[in-house]
Amino acid sequence: MTPGDNGASTPEDDDPFGYLYADGQARGAQPPSGGGYGYPNSVSRVRAVGERQYAQPQAPYGQQQSTVPQQGAYGQPNAHYQAPETLPGGASTGRQSMPPAGGGGGRRGPNTKGLLIGAIAVVAAVVIGIGVAMINGNTDDKSGNQADASPAQSQSGKPSPSNSASAPSGELPKTDASALQLVGGATKATDLPGARAAGGTYVGGLSTVGASVTWTVDIPEDGAYTLLARYNNPGEDQSMTLTVNGQKYGSGFNFANFTHQSNPKLAWTESFAYPTLNKGSNSISLSCVPGDKCDVLLDQLWLKKGKVGRN
Structure with missing residues (x-):
């Protein structure tokens, strides 16, 4: 050219x-x-469908023109859009339904059958546990009743003497004279008021020779003790023989009229002696022998540790 x-x-x-x-x-x-x-x-050049840009402003010289197609207004069709089904080999227009969840023929609810079986199993276990506990409880009760019905080996088949008194822990015994062993003319009476024994019962008839009361008592340890007696004497002083474990003690037990009352209702008083006792069982007797003056009414007897008198 x-x-x-x-x-x-x-x-x-x-x-x-x-x-x-x-x-x-x-x-x-x-x-x-x-x-x-x-x-x-x-020459107007032919472009492929969808390549030409419509109503695109020309970029100023020296700047690259944007190739992003403008979006149409919301709800308006895009001029450059072509539906896939209009193209050769495009997607099918039929709407494919999603298979139901779980792989079954339709939607299935929770497994209520399994829950019901589990609940029945729990209830059955609870019922069985309660039955076993009741059976064991009945067995225990029966064994306990049988144990209670049999007498303890430490218990004696013989009744303890009525004149053997027991005292609370730390205290020495005290007894009513009417609960003691009575011999001879010694008898129980309730005619005179003022006795502190149970039912107001005291012992009379001691003025008869051969009459006596005997107290069998347990002592925690050897030593000197104070034997106290509550009695009634509205007349002259009286004295009875005191025997400890078969041995006469001293000159006798003094039953003086310490109240100096002639009215029997006002003549209740106390006296004491100091016998020596052994640990364990001891026998204490007050008796009327020839030469004694025994016209008294005997109410109660008790012991104190050591020689302490009436206080």
Whole structure:
């Protein structure tokens, strides 16, 4: 090709910016107005469907034009959109339904049958446990009743003497005279008020020779003790024989009229002696022998540790 004017430009020699230069303006180049590039007889190039951009503003010179297609207004169809089913080999227009969850023929609820079986098993276990506990409880009760019904080995088959008294822990015994062993003319009576024994019962008839009362008592340790007696004597002083473990003790037990009352209702008083006792069982007797003065009413007897008197 020789230099010079070769006439109208060919498509491959199109210069879209020819209108900016003097030679392009001489050839009649015009700014683009929606069609070709501004040259006379410019060729409109064919583009593939969806490639051409509609109503896209031209970017200024030197800037890259955006290739992102504009979105249509919400709810309006996009001019560049083509449905897949309109293209060759496009997706099927039929709507495929999703299989139900769980792989069954339809939606299935919770496994109520399994829950019911589990609940029945729990109830059965509770009922069985209660039955076993009741059976064991009845067995224990029966064994306990049988143990209670049999007498303890430490218990004696013989009744303890009524005149053997037991005292609370730390205290020495005390007894009513009417609960003692009575011999001879010694008898129980309740005619005179003022006795402290149970039921107001005291012992009379001691003035008869051979009459006596005997007290069998347990002592925690050997030593001297005070034997106290409550009695009634409205007359002259009296004295009876005191025997400890079969041995006569001293000159006798003094039953003096310490109240100096002649009225029997007011003549209740106390006296004491100091016998020596052994650890364990001891026998204490008050008896009326020839030469004694025994006209008294005997109410109660008790012991104190050591020689302490009536206080």
